[in-house]
Amino acid sequence: MPIEDDLFEKLRIELRRGSLILAVLGALRRERYGYTLRQSLEAAGLPIDEGALYPLLRRLESQGLLTSQWREEGRRNKRFYQLSPDGVIVLGQLLAEWNAISESIVRLTEGEE
Numbered sequence: 001m002p003i004e005d006d007l008f009e010k011l012r013i014e015l016r017r018g019s020l021i022l023a024v025l026g027a028l029r030r031e032r033y034g035y036t037l038r039q040s041l042e043a044a045g046l047p048i049d050e051g052a053l054y055p056l057l058r059r060l061e062s063q064g065l066l067t068s069q070w071r072e073e074g075r076r077n078k079r080f081y082q083l084s085p086d087g088v089i090v091l092g093q094l095l096a097e098w099n100a101i102s103e104s105i106v107r108l109t110e111g112e113e
Contacts, residue, residue: 020048022098024056026089028066031082033073057081065090 007027023046027037034054041048048056054096060066083091 004030016046018047020052021056021060022091022094024053024060025065025083025087025094028081028083028087031080033078033080035078037081060087 020041023041023044024037027040027044027087032040033055034050035059035084037046038050038053057066057068061068061081065084067084068081070077070079072078
């Protein structure tokens with residue numbers, strides 16, 4: 001792989017990491033368990049590996065942005081996640097920041113400084 005491709009891949013992963021946090025928070029305005037969350041992210045064009053999703057969910061929960069509970073569904077125990085009240089606030093703040101950054105990038109990349 002040429003060095004440019006390697007550099008692009010590293011930068012792409014870094015960009016995706018922050019975007020996935022916002023996507024996960026947005027998707028969890030509605031309660032979901034891990035598998036259905038992965039499906040909805042993938043359907044939206046943001047696939048995520050289980051090995052990345054579950055540590056992210058645990059981290060967001062430890063930060064107080066998510067709540068979770070174990071429930072039996074279809075004779076299996078599943079952990080359901082949803083935004084906490086603080087998570088709702090932070091999601092709103094992050095979306096405002098995302099929109100401001102996006103508008104700035106569009107202006108800069110279209111030469112309308």
